[in-house]
Amino acid sequence: MLDVRKIDTYYGQSHVLFDVSLSLRQGEIVGLLGRNGAGKTTTMKTVGGMLRPKKGTILFEGEDVTGRKPFQLVRRGICYVPDDRRIFSDLTVDDNLGIVYRRTREWDRERVYDLFPALREIADRRAGVLSGGEKAMLAVGRALMSGPKLLLLDEPTEGLAPLIVRALEEQILRLKGAGISILLSEQNLKSSLRLIDRAYIIDNGRIRYQGTAKELENNDEIQRMHLMI
Amino acid sequence: MDFAANLFSTGTLSQILVGLSRTTILFIVSSGMSLILGVLRIPNVAHGSLYMIGAFVAWTVIQFLGGGLFAFLAALVVAPLIVAAVGFVLERGFFSYLYEREHLMLLLLTFSFALILGDLVKIVWGPEYRSVTVPAFFQGSAEIFGLPLPWYNLFLLIVGPCIAVFLWLVINKTNLGKIARAAAVDGEMVGAVGINVGWIFAFTFVLGSFLAGLGGALIAPMVNISLGMDHSLIMEAFLIVIIGGLGNMWGALLGSLIFGLTQSLGILVWPQFGIAFPYLAVVAVLVVRPRGLLRSTW
Ligand SMILES: Nc1ncnc2c1ncn2[C@@H]1O[C@H](COP(=O)(O)OP(=O)(O)OP(=O)(O)O)[C@@H](O)[C@H]1O
Numbered sequence A: 001m002l003d004v005r006k007i008d009t010y011y012g013q014s015h016v017l018f019d020v021s022l023s024l025r026q027g028e029i030v031g032l033l034g035r036n037g038a039g040k041t042t043t044m045k046t047v048g049g050m051l052r053p054k055k056g057t058i059l060f061e062g063e064d065v066t067g068r069k070p071f072q073l074v075r076r077g078i079c080y081v082p083d084d085r086r087i088f089s090d091l092t093v094d095d096n097l098g099i100v101y102r103r104t105r106e107w108d109r110e111r112v113y114d115l116f117p118a119l120r121e122i123a124d125r126r127a128g129v130l131s132g133g134e135k136a137m138l139a140v141g142r143a144l145m146s147g148p149k150l151l152l153l154d155e156p157t158e159g160l161a162p163l164i165v166r167a168l169e170e171q172i173l174r175l176k177g178a179g180i181s182i183l184l185s186e187q188n189l190k191s192s193l194r195l196i197d198r199a200y201i202i203d204n205g206r207i208r209y210q211g212t213a214k215e216l217e218n219n220d221e222i223q224r225m226h227l228m229i
Numbered sequence B: 001m002d003f004a005a006n007l008f009s010t011g012t013l014s015q016i017l018v019g020l021s022r023t024t025i026l027f028i029v030s031s032g033m034s035l036i037l038g039v040l041r042i043p044n045v046a047h048g049s050l051y052m053i054g055a056f057v058a059w060t061v062i063q064f065l066g067g068g069l070f071a072f073l074a075a076l077v078v079a080p081l082i083v084a085a086v087g088f089v090l091e092r093g094f095f096s097y098l099y100e101r102e103h104l105m106l107l108l109l110t111f112s113f114a115l116i117l118g119d120l121v122k123i124v125w126g127p128e129y130r131s132v133t134v135p136a137f138f139q140g141s142a143e144i145f146g147l148p149l150p151w152y153n154l155f156l157l158i159v160g161p162c163i164a165v166f167l168w169l170v171i172n173k174t175n176l177g178k179i180a181r182a183a184a185v186d187g188e189m190v191g192a193v194g195i196n197v198g199w200i201f202a203f204t205f206v207l208g209s210f211l212a213g214l215g216g217a218l219i220a221p222m223v224n225i226s227l228g229m230d231h232s233l234i235m236e237a238f239l240i241v242i243i244g245g246l247g248n249m250w251g252a253l254l255g256s257l258i259f260g261l262t263q264s265l266g267i268l269v270w271p272q273f274g275i276a277f278p279y280l281a282v283v284a285v286l287v288v289r290p291r292g293l294l295r296s297t298w
């Protein structure tokens, strides 16, 4: 459903992504793995429309969506969840969910609260005061309100306590069960093995390897060369 | 001794009330400026020109309808709407193309529009000043605690809080207002949840312009409507927004109160130098709180 073809992305003069290609089928969770500064966020932001590739094309469900703005992509079904969450800290939890553009009636606040019951209890709290785990859940919940077909989750479990990581992973698997495709970035393989079907490894802005989770798990050399272990 | 005698004379209270009613107009205009500054991040130098246009349009509407209470009330509605329309054209036609550019560019553009709008006013209304008489309905004075207060000032004292409540409701209770608040802090992320931020910016600019126009229409019966009435106001509005905290609506209210009250009390205490008092108050506030009294969105 997503087909990224040979994109190059720059920040001003500095060339960060080189010839990045990747694809993702309906209902898959695909990992985008790489070290600090490898280019994961840059790739995701390019797919999400926050950055514009200088070269290459991005196809979504067969349609060329290269160069569209983030809000247009959300309306098309692609939603990016940033690694630093960027929830609207001045608004309440409920309003963070409430202001999102809703593509379909399938997702509403009730359904998000059912997925993350902890959020229901703090619905009226100002989002700025939430804990790290609550912010992570809210960021995912907020994206779900838009009724995405493809979620771009950028290090969703970064900086969370192990117990909370486990809980969040459960929810992510449930999203997969609900038919949402997910591109998920992580720094190491271990933390994403429970979730992903396949993975791409990115290093210095280039895709270095692709394979199924199994193949990758057994390939120590690739892991040592390109990932944090 | 003189100062003290002045300060505690019976005129003090009515002077405060007159000062407060002037505060109303400062608040309405500067809240519009603060809104635009907070959400669009534009220090809109042309805001004073929009206020001036509001006053001139109010004059025209009142002339056209032949004066009287109805004409005046119509002007209070029509003038802000026309100014809002001007704001819409400015935002969609020019500013919207520059948000991703440097702030200096935007500042220069607003400055050039202040000049252009000033010239347009000169072309449309001519260089001579105009005046609007207070409708008969508002002539004379009310008695407040046994002191006379002109009806029109009392009217302003009622309008001010109404506008504050209206703005509070728009900003805190409507979806549009909530989105605008989110956009003030993180516009890119608002786009990333599917919202077309461009329209939020347009809405904010139009609302801000509406408030400038309303301020101009409300001041029309109190001053000579003239070219150049934008100059002093834009200075005052900027200072108010700065001492209140950039982009903070309650800051605009607080700043207007400080500005308006120190002015009217200053004139009581020391008539020759009364006008200097608000500026001294601004300096005092900035020495103590350089980033303004309330939390800035910048
Ligand atoms: N705004 C920017 N301007 C210039 N260079 C940038 C900018 N953001 C990122 N970079 C550079 O682009 C490269 C890739 O960064 P990116 O954020 O995509 O990495 P990442 O894989 O997400 O890393 P992390 O795991 O730390 O989040 C890095 O070398 C970084 O220094």
Ligand SMILES: [Mg+2]
Pocket (backbone or CB within 6 Å): A040, A041, A042, A083, A154
């Ligand atoms: Mg990153």
